[in-house]
Amino acid sequence: MSTAPAPRDAASASGPLSRSLFIFSILYGGMTCIAGVLAFKQVALGPLAVEAGIFAFLMLVVISSTVAQTHGQATANRLVLFGFIPLAVSVILIALVLSLPPSDKMPAENLSAFETVLSQTPRIMLAGPIAYGVSLLLNVKIFAALRGAAGDSGVGVMIRGAIASALSQSVDTLIFITIAFYGEFPIGSLLAGQMLAKIALSAVLVPPLIILLVKLARRLDGPPATAR
Template sequence: MTETTGDIRIKAASTPLGLFVYTLVYGGMTVLAGVLAFKQVQLYPTDLAVEAGIFAFLLLVVISSTIAQLYGEKLANRIVWWGFLPLLISALLMQLVLNLPASPEMVEGRPADLAAFEQVHATIWRVWAAGPAAYIVSLLLNVWIFSRLRGSDENTGTLSLMMRGAIASALSQAIDSVIFITLAFYGQFPIGNLLIGQVLAKVMLSIVLVPFLITGGVAFAKWLDGRKG
Protein backbone atom coordinates (compact mmCIF):
# COMPACT_ATOMS: atom_id res chain seq x y z
CA MET A 1 0.00 0.00 0.00
CA THR A 2 1.44 3.32 -1.09
CA GLU A 3 2.01 5.89 1.65
CA THR A 4 0.17 9.13 0.93
CA THR A 5 1.39 12.67 1.55
CA GLY A 6 -1.08 12.91 4.39
CA ASP A 7 0.34 9.80 6.04
CA ILE A 8 3.85 11.24 5.82
CA ARG A 9 2.69 14.49 7.36
CA ILE A 10 1.00 12.66 10.23
CA LYS A 11 4.18 10.69 10.93
CA ALA A 12 6.27 13.86 10.83
CA ALA A 13 3.90 15.64 13.20
CA SER A 14 4.02 12.69 15.62
CA THR A 15 7.83 12.78 15.93
CA PRO A 16 8.71 13.43 19.60
CA LEU A 17 9.77 17.03 20.08
CA GLY A 18 12.81 15.98 22.09
CA LEU A 19 14.02 13.77 19.25
CA PHE A 20 13.42 16.54 16.70
CA VAL A 21 15.32 19.16 18.71
CA TYR A 22 18.23 16.88 19.55
CA THR A 23 18.59 15.80 15.93
CA LEU A 24 18.91 19.46 14.89
CA VAL A 25 21.47 20.17 17.60
CA TYR A 26 23.39 17.00 16.73
CA GLY A 27 23.86 18.09 13.12
CA GLY A 28 25.14 21.48 14.21
CA MET A 29 27.61 19.98 16.67
CA THR A 30 29.15 17.71 14.02
CA VAL A 31 30.13 20.82 12.08
CA LEU A 32 31.10 22.97 15.08
CA ALA A 33 33.38 20.29 16.55
CA GLY A 34 35.68 20.53 13.54
CA VAL A 35 35.81 24.33 13.71
CA LEU A 36 36.57 24.46 17.43
CA ALA A 37 39.28 21.80 17.10
CA PHE A 38 41.72 24.38 15.72
CA LYS A 39 42.27 25.78 19.22
CA GLN A 40 43.84 23.90 22.12
CA VAL A 41 42.72 24.89 25.61
CA GLN A 42 44.30 24.21 29.00
CA LEU A 43 42.26 22.24 31.51
CA TYR A 44 42.78 24.33 34.64
CA PRO A 45 44.21 23.62 37.23
CA THR A 46 46.19 20.90 35.39
CA ASP A 47 48.73 21.32 32.59
CA LEU A 48 46.73 19.07 30.31
CA ALA A 49 45.70 20.55 26.99
CA VAL A 50 42.89 19.40 24.74
CA GLU A 51 41.55 20.54 21.41
CA ALA A 52 38.46 22.63 22.01
CA GLY A 53 36.35 20.51 19.67
CA ILE A 54 35.97 18.11 22.59
CA PHE A 55 33.25 20.31 24.07
CA ALA A 56 31.06 19.98 20.99
CA PHE A 57 32.01 16.31 20.74
CA LEU A 58 30.92 15.68 24.33
CA LEU A 59 27.52 17.07 23.37
CA LEU A 60 27.44 14.60 20.48
CA VAL A 61 28.14 11.83 22.98
CA VAL A 62 25.43 13.08 25.34
CA ILE A 63 22.86 13.47 22.57
CA SER A 64 23.53 10.04 21.04
CA SER A 65 23.32 8.43 24.50
CA THR A 66 20.12 10.33 25.30
CA ILE A 67 18.53 9.17 22.06
CA ALA A 68 19.60 5.59 22.80
CA GLN A 69 18.14 5.89 26.31
CA LEU A 70 14.75 7.32 25.31
CA TYR A 71 14.20 6.28 21.69
CA GLY A 72 16.33 3.17 21.21
CA GLU A 73 19.80 2.08 20.15
CA LYS A 74 18.81 1.56 16.51
CA LEU A 75 17.65 5.15 16.11
CA ALA A 76 20.75 6.47 17.91
CA ASN A 77 23.00 4.60 15.46
CA ARG A 78 21.00 6.01 12.57
CA ILE A 79 21.52 9.55 13.87
CA VAL A 80 25.27 8.90 14.15
CA TRP A 81 25.50 7.66 10.56
CA TRP A 82 23.42 10.55 9.19
CA GLY A 83 25.65 12.93 11.13
CA PHE A 84 28.05 12.41 8.25
CA LEU A 85 25.76 14.44 5.99
CA PRO A 86 26.20 17.91 7.58
CA LEU A 87 29.87 17.03 8.10
CA LEU A 88 30.30 16.24 4.41
CA ILE A 89 28.31 19.23 3.20
CA SER A 90 30.29 21.61 5.42
CA ALA A 91 33.59 20.15 4.21
CA LEU A 92 32.57 20.51 0.57
CA LEU A 93 31.36 24.07 1.10
CA MET A 94 34.60 24.94 2.86
CA GLN A 95 36.62 23.64 -0.09
CA LEU A 96 34.42 25.63 -2.46
CA VAL A 97 34.92 28.84 -0.46
CA LEU A 98 38.66 28.27 -0.16
CA ASN A 99 38.98 27.87 -3.93
CA LEU A 100 36.82 30.85 -4.85
CA PRO A 101 38.81 34.08 -5.32
CA ALA A 102 38.50 36.61 -2.51
CA SER A 103 36.97 39.97 -3.31
CA PRO A 104 39.39 42.78 -4.24
CA GLU A 105 38.18 44.72 -1.20
CA MET A 106 39.24 41.92 1.14
CA VAL A 107 42.55 41.30 -0.62
CA GLU A 108 43.47 44.97 -0.42
CA GLY A 109 41.75 46.05 2.79
CA ARG A 110 41.88 42.95 5.02
CA PRO A 111 44.73 40.75 3.84
CA ALA A 112 45.52 39.58 7.40
CA ASP A 113 41.95 38.33 7.90
CA LEU A 114 42.07 36.49 4.57
CA ALA A 115 45.40 34.85 5.39
CA ALA A 116 44.17 33.78 8.83
CA PHE A 117 40.98 32.27 7.39
CA GLU A 118 42.87 30.29 4.76
CA GLN A 119 45.57 29.17 7.19
CA VAL A 120 43.03 27.83 9.68
CA HIS A 121 40.71 26.09 7.27
CA ALA A 122 43.07 24.81 4.57
CA THR A 123 44.01 21.72 6.59
CA ILE A 124 46.09 18.88 5.24
CA TRP A 125 44.19 15.92 3.86
CA ARG A 126 45.25 13.57 6.67
CA VAL A 127 43.66 15.78 9.33
CA TRP A 128 40.52 16.14 7.21
CA ALA A 129 40.23 12.36 6.80
CA ALA A 130 41.10 11.51 10.41
CA GLY A 131 38.17 13.45 11.87
CA PRO A 132 35.32 11.52 10.20
CA ALA A 133 37.07 8.19 10.82
CA ALA A 134 37.43 8.91 14.53
CA TYR A 135 33.89 10.32 14.65
CA ILE A 136 32.06 7.29 13.28
CA VAL A 137 34.01 4.68 15.27
CA SER A 138 33.87 6.52 18.60
CA LEU A 139 30.20 7.57 18.41
CA LEU A 140 28.97 4.12 17.37
CA LEU A 141 31.12 2.64 20.13
CA ASN A 142 29.63 5.09 22.64
CA VAL A 143 26.08 4.08 21.74
CA TRP A 144 26.98 0.37 21.84
CA ILE A 145 28.69 0.53 25.25
CA PHE A 146 25.96 2.74 26.73
CA SER A 147 23.23 0.37 25.54
CA ARG A 148 25.07 -2.80 26.63
CA LEU A 149 25.64 -1.41 30.14
CA ARG A 150 21.93 -0.71 30.48
CA GLY A 151 21.13 -4.40 30.74
CA SER A 152 17.51 -4.89 31.77
CA ASP A 153 14.90 -2.25 31.11
CA GLU A 154 14.61 -1.69 34.87
CA ASN A 155 18.21 -0.47 35.07
CA THR A 156 17.30 3.13 34.25
CA GLY A 157 17.80 5.07 37.50
CA THR A 158 19.66 8.35 37.65
CA LEU A 159 22.82 6.84 39.16
CA SER A 160 22.87 4.10 36.52
CA LEU A 161 22.36 6.70 33.79
CA MET A 162 25.24 8.83 35.08
CA MET A 163 27.63 5.88 35.41
CA ARG A 164 26.79 4.41 32.01
CA GLY A 165 27.16 7.80 30.37
CA ALA A 166 30.56 8.42 31.97
CA ILE A 167 31.95 4.95 31.19
CA ALA A 168 30.73 4.93 27.58
CA SER A 169 32.02 8.46 26.98
CA ALA A 170 35.43 7.83 28.59
CA LEU A 171 36.09 4.67 26.58
CA SER A 172 34.83 6.08 23.29
CA GLN A 173 36.78 9.32 23.79
CA ALA A 174 39.98 7.36 24.43
CA ILE A 175 39.45 5.43 21.18
CA ASP A 176 38.63 8.67 19.37
CA SER A 177 41.98 10.19 20.44
CA VAL A 178 43.96 7.12 19.40
CA ILE A 179 42.36 6.99 15.95
CA PHE A 180 42.49 10.72 15.22
CA ILE A 181 46.04 11.41 16.41
CA THR A 182 47.44 8.27 14.79
CA LEU A 183 45.81 8.90 11.40
CA ALA A 184 46.49 12.64 11.40
CA PHE A 185 50.03 12.88 12.79
CA TYR A 186 51.80 9.50 12.90
CA GLY A 187 55.14 9.76 11.11
CA GLN A 188 55.20 13.56 11.17
CA PHE A 189 56.45 13.86 14.76
CA PRO A 190 56.54 11.74 17.96
CA ILE A 191 52.90 11.41 19.02
CA GLY A 192 53.33 9.62 22.36
CA ASN A 193 53.05 12.61 24.68
CA LEU A 194 50.26 14.21 22.66
CA LEU A 195 48.32 10.95 22.61
CA ILE A 196 48.65 10.34 26.35
CA GLY A 197 47.71 13.92 27.19
CA GLN A 198 44.65 13.89 24.92
CA VAL A 199 43.41 10.56 26.27
CA LEU A 200 43.82 11.65 29.89
CA ALA A 201 42.18 15.01 29.27
CA LYS A 202 39.19 13.56 27.40
CA VAL A 203 38.66 10.77 29.92
CA MET A 204 38.78 13.31 32.75
CA LEU A 205 36.24 15.55 31.02
CA SER A 206 34.00 12.55 30.38
CA ILE A 207 34.04 11.57 34.04
CA VAL A 208 33.53 15.11 35.34
CA LEU A 209 31.00 16.50 32.85
CA VAL A 210 29.10 13.71 31.11
CA PRO A 211 27.19 12.31 34.13
CA PHE A 212 25.56 15.69 34.72
CA LEU A 213 25.14 16.53 31.04
CA ILE A 214 23.39 13.27 30.23
CA THR A 215 21.14 13.48 33.28
CA GLY A 216 20.12 16.97 32.25
CA GLY A 217 19.86 15.92 28.61
CA VAL A 218 17.46 13.07 29.35
CA ALA A 219 15.38 15.23 31.69
CA PHE A 220 15.17 18.01 29.07
CA ALA A 221 14.11 15.60 26.31
CA LYS A 222 11.41 14.15 28.58
CA TRP A 223 10.19 17.67 29.33
CA LEU A 224 10.02 18.49 25.62
CA ASP A 225 8.08 15.28 25.01
CA GLY A 226 5.72 15.98 27.88
CA ARG A 227 6.79 12.85 29.75
CA LYS A 228 6.60 12.44 33.49
CA GLY A 229 9.33 10.74 35.54
Protein backbone atom coordinates in the same frame (compact mmCIF):
# COMPACT_ATOMS: atom_id res chain seq x y z
CA MET B 1 13.71 5.57 40.43
CA SER B 2 14.13 5.57 36.65
CA THR B 3 15.26 8.74 34.92
CA ALA B 4 13.22 7.92 31.82
CA PRO B 5 10.61 5.53 30.52
CA ALA B 6 11.64 2.55 28.43
CA PRO B 7 13.18 3.80 25.19
CA ARG B 8 10.92 4.06 22.19
CA ASP B 9 12.59 3.43 18.85
CA ALA B 10 11.42 6.62 17.16
CA ALA B 11 13.27 5.75 13.96
CA SER B 12 11.07 2.71 13.33
CA ALA B 13 7.81 4.22 14.52
CA SER B 14 5.29 5.72 12.13
CA GLY B 15 3.96 9.20 12.71
CA PRO B 16 5.59 12.56 13.44
CA LEU B 17 9.06 12.89 14.93
CA SER B 18 9.03 13.55 18.67
CA ARG B 19 9.90 17.06 19.82
CA SER B 20 13.00 15.94 21.70
CA LEU B 21 14.41 13.93 18.80
CA PHE B 22 13.75 16.81 16.40
CA ILE B 23 15.59 19.31 18.64
CA PHE B 24 18.41 16.90 19.48
CA SER B 25 18.92 16.12 15.77
CA ILE B 26 19.30 19.81 14.91
CA LEU B 27 21.73 20.36 17.77
CA TYR B 28 23.65 17.22 16.83
CA GLY B 29 24.10 18.35 13.23
CA GLY B 30 25.40 21.72 14.36
CA MET B 31 27.94 20.13 16.68
CA THR B 32 29.35 17.94 13.89
CA CYS B 33 30.07 21.08 11.84
CA ILE B 34 31.52 23.33 14.57
CA ALA B 35 33.78 20.75 16.24
CA GLY B 36 36.50 21.00 13.59
CA VAL B 37 36.58 24.80 13.74
CA LEU B 38 36.81 24.91 17.53
CA ALA B 39 39.67 22.40 17.44
CA PHE B 40 42.07 25.08 16.19
CA LYS B 41 42.26 26.58 19.68
CA GLN B 42 43.93 24.77 22.57
CA VAL B 43 42.63 25.65 26.01
CA ALA B 44 44.24 25.17 29.41
CA LEU B 45 42.09 23.43 32.02
CA GLY B 46 44.32 23.46 35.06
CA PRO B 47 47.26 21.18 34.22
CA LEU B 48 45.48 19.78 31.15
CA ALA B 49 45.83 21.17 27.64
CA VAL B 50 43.06 20.15 25.26
CA GLU B 51 41.87 21.24 21.84
CA ALA B 52 38.57 23.10 22.20
CA GLY B 53 36.78 20.90 19.68
CA ILE B 54 36.39 18.34 22.47
CA PHE B 55 33.54 20.39 23.93
CA ALA B 56 31.48 20.05 20.75
CA PHE B 57 32.47 16.40 20.47
CA LEU B 58 31.42 15.70 24.06
CA MET B 59 28.06 17.25 23.19
CA LEU B 60 27.79 14.67 20.39
CA VAL B 61 28.47 11.98 22.98
CA VAL B 62 25.89 13.43 25.36
CA ILE B 63 23.20 13.77 22.69
CA SER B 64 23.75 10.30 21.22
CA SER B 65 23.66 8.76 24.71
CA THR B 66 20.51 10.69 25.57
CA VAL B 67 18.81 9.52 22.38
CA ALA B 68 19.84 5.93 23.13
CA GLN B 69 18.33 6.29 26.60
CA THR B 70 15.06 7.87 25.49
CA HIS B 71 14.49 6.55 21.96
CA GLY B 72 16.54 3.38 21.73
CA GLN B 73 19.91 2.23 20.45
CA ALA B 74 18.78 1.87 16.83
CA THR B 75 17.61 5.48 16.70
CA ALA B 76 20.86 6.69 18.27
CA ASN B 77 22.88 4.74 15.69
CA ARG B 78 20.86 6.35 12.90
CA LEU B 79 21.49 9.77 14.40
CA VAL B 80 25.25 9.11 14.32
CA LEU B 81 25.10 7.94 10.70
CA PHE B 82 22.93 10.88 9.64
CA GLY B 83 25.57 13.12 11.24
CA PHE B 84 27.79 12.39 8.24
CA ILE B 85 25.41 14.45 6.08
CA PRO B 86 26.00 17.90 7.64
CA LEU B 87 29.65 16.97 8.09
CA ALA B 88 30.03 16.17 4.38
CA VAL B 89 28.06 19.23 3.26
CA SER B 90 30.19 21.52 5.44
CA VAL B 91 33.38 20.03 3.99
CA ILE B 92 32.11 20.59 0.44
CA LEU B 93 31.08 24.17 1.18
CA ILE B 94 34.43 24.92 2.84
CA ALA B 95 36.29 23.54 -0.19
CA LEU B 96 34.09 25.63 -2.50
CA VAL B 97 34.62 28.84 -0.56
CA LEU B 98 38.38 28.27 -0.35
CA SER B 99 38.54 27.77 -4.12
CA LEU B 100 36.72 31.02 -4.91
CA PRO B 101 38.86 34.14 -5.40
CA PRO B 102 38.78 36.49 -2.39
CA SER B 103 37.53 40.04 -2.63
CA ASP B 104 40.25 42.67 -3.01
CA LYS B 105 38.53 44.53 -0.17
CA MET B 106 39.29 41.72 2.30
CA PRO B 107 42.36 42.49 4.46
CA ALA B 108 45.24 40.11 3.83
CA GLU B 109 45.54 39.17 7.51
CA ASN B 110 41.84 38.21 7.63
CA LEU B 111 42.20 36.05 4.54
CA SER B 112 45.30 34.36 5.98
CA ALA B 113 43.52 33.63 9.27
CA PHE B 114 40.48 32.27 7.44
CA GLU B 115 42.56 29.94 5.29
CA THR B 116 44.65 28.82 8.27
CA VAL B 117 41.57 27.79 10.25
CA LEU B 118 39.61 26.15 7.45
CA SER B 119 42.37 24.57 5.36
CA GLN B 120 43.20 21.03 6.44
CA THR B 121 45.69 18.46 5.22
CA PRO B 122 44.27 15.37 3.45
CA ARG B 123 45.27 13.17 6.40
CA ILE B 124 43.35 15.31 8.87
CA MET B 125 40.33 15.40 6.56
CA LEU B 126 40.43 11.59 6.41
CA ALA B 127 41.04 11.12 10.12
CA GLY B 128 38.13 13.24 11.31
CA PRO B 129 35.19 11.35 9.76
CA ILE B 130 36.70 7.92 10.54
CA ALA B 131 37.29 8.80 14.19
CA TYR B 132 33.83 10.37 14.41
CA GLY B 133 31.96 7.36 13.04
CA VAL B 134 33.84 4.69 14.97
CA SER B 135 33.87 6.49 18.32
CA LEU B 136 30.23 7.68 18.32
CA LEU B 137 28.85 4.29 17.27
CA LEU B 138 31.05 2.72 19.95
CA ASN B 139 29.73 5.19 22.53
CA VAL B 140 26.12 4.24 21.75
CA LYS B 141 26.95 0.53 21.82
CA ILE B 142 28.71 0.69 25.20
CA PHE B 143 26.08 2.96 26.74
CA ALA B 144 23.28 0.61 25.67
CA ALA B 145 25.20 -2.55 26.63
CA LEU B 146 25.74 -1.32 30.19
CA ARG B 147 22.01 -0.77 30.72
CA GLY B 148 21.51 -4.20 32.28
CA ALA B 149 24.46 -3.81 34.65
CA ALA B 150 24.05 -0.19 35.77
CA GLY B 151 20.31 0.24 35.26
CA ASP B 152 18.19 3.30 34.51
CA SER B 153 18.45 5.14 37.81
CA GLY B 154 20.02 8.57 37.76
CA VAL B 155 23.27 7.20 39.13
CA GLY B 156 23.18 4.27 36.72
CA VAL B 157 22.73 6.53 33.69
CA MET B 158 25.58 8.75 34.86
CA ILE B 159 27.90 5.76 35.33
CA ARG B 160 27.02 4.37 31.90
CA GLY B 161 27.56 7.77 30.30
CA ALA B 162 30.93 8.30 31.93
CA ILE B 163 32.26 4.85 31.03
CA ALA B 164 30.97 4.93 27.45
CA SER B 165 32.33 8.43 26.88
CA ALA B 166 35.76 7.72 28.37
CA LEU B 167 36.25 4.56 26.32
CA SER B 168 34.88 5.96 23.07
CA GLN B 169 36.86 9.20 23.41
CA SER B 170 40.06 7.23 23.99
CA VAL B 171 39.39 5.31 20.78
CA ASP B 172 38.59 8.57 18.98
CA THR B 173 41.92 10.05 20.06
CA LEU B 174 43.86 6.94 19.06
CA ILE B 175 42.30 6.81 15.60
CA PHE B 176 42.48 10.52 14.85
CA ILE B 177 46.02 11.20 16.02
CA THR B 178 47.40 8.01 14.45
CA ILE B 179 45.85 8.67 11.02
CA ALA B 180 46.53 12.41 11.05
CA PHE B 181 50.05 12.58 12.49
CA TYR B 182 51.75 9.16 12.66
CA GLY B 183 55.17 9.34 11.01
CA GLU B 184 55.33 13.14 11.08
CA PHE B 185 56.50 13.37 14.72
CA PRO B 186 56.45 11.20 17.88
CA ILE B 187 52.79 10.93 18.92
CA GLY B 188 53.09 9.07 22.24
CA SER B 189 52.96 12.10 24.53
CA LEU B 190 50.21 13.71 22.45
CA LEU B 191 48.10 10.55 22.66
CA ALA B 192 48.58 10.24 26.42
CA GLY B 193 47.81 13.89 27.10
CA GLN B 194 44.70 14.01 24.94
CA MET B 195 43.35 10.73 26.33
CA LEU B 196 43.86 11.92 29.90
CA ALA B 197 42.11 15.21 29.19
CA LYS B 198 39.17 13.55 27.44
CA ILE B 199 38.73 10.91 30.15
CA ALA B 200 38.73 13.63 32.81
CA LEU B 201 36.19 15.74 30.92
CA SER B 202 34.07 12.66 30.24
CA ALA B 203 33.88 11.95 33.95
CA VAL B 204 33.08 15.53 34.93
CA LEU B 205 30.88 16.90 32.14
CA VAL B 206 29.13 14.04 30.38
CA PRO B 207 27.13 12.37 33.21
CA PRO B 208 25.26 15.47 34.47
CA LEU B 209 24.61 16.69 30.92
CA ILE B 210 23.03 13.36 29.97
CA ILE B 211 20.74 13.54 33.01
CA LEU B 212 19.83 17.12 32.10
CA LEU B 213 18.96 16.23 28.49
CA VAL B 214 17.02 13.11 29.51
CA LYS B 215 14.89 15.28 31.79
CA LEU B 216 14.49 17.81 28.97
CA ALA B 217 13.37 15.03 26.62
CA ARG B 218 10.73 13.90 29.10
CA ARG B 219 9.47 17.46 29.44
CA LEU B 220 9.36 18.00 25.68
CA ASP B 221 7.70 14.70 24.84
CA GLY B 222 5.40 14.33 27.83
CA PRO B 223 4.49 11.02 29.47
CA PRO B 224 4.45 7.90 27.24
CA ALA B 225 1.08 6.94 25.84
CA THR B 226 -0.81 4.39 27.94
CA ALA B 227 -1.55 1.17 26.08
CA ARG B 228 -5.26 0.37 25.75
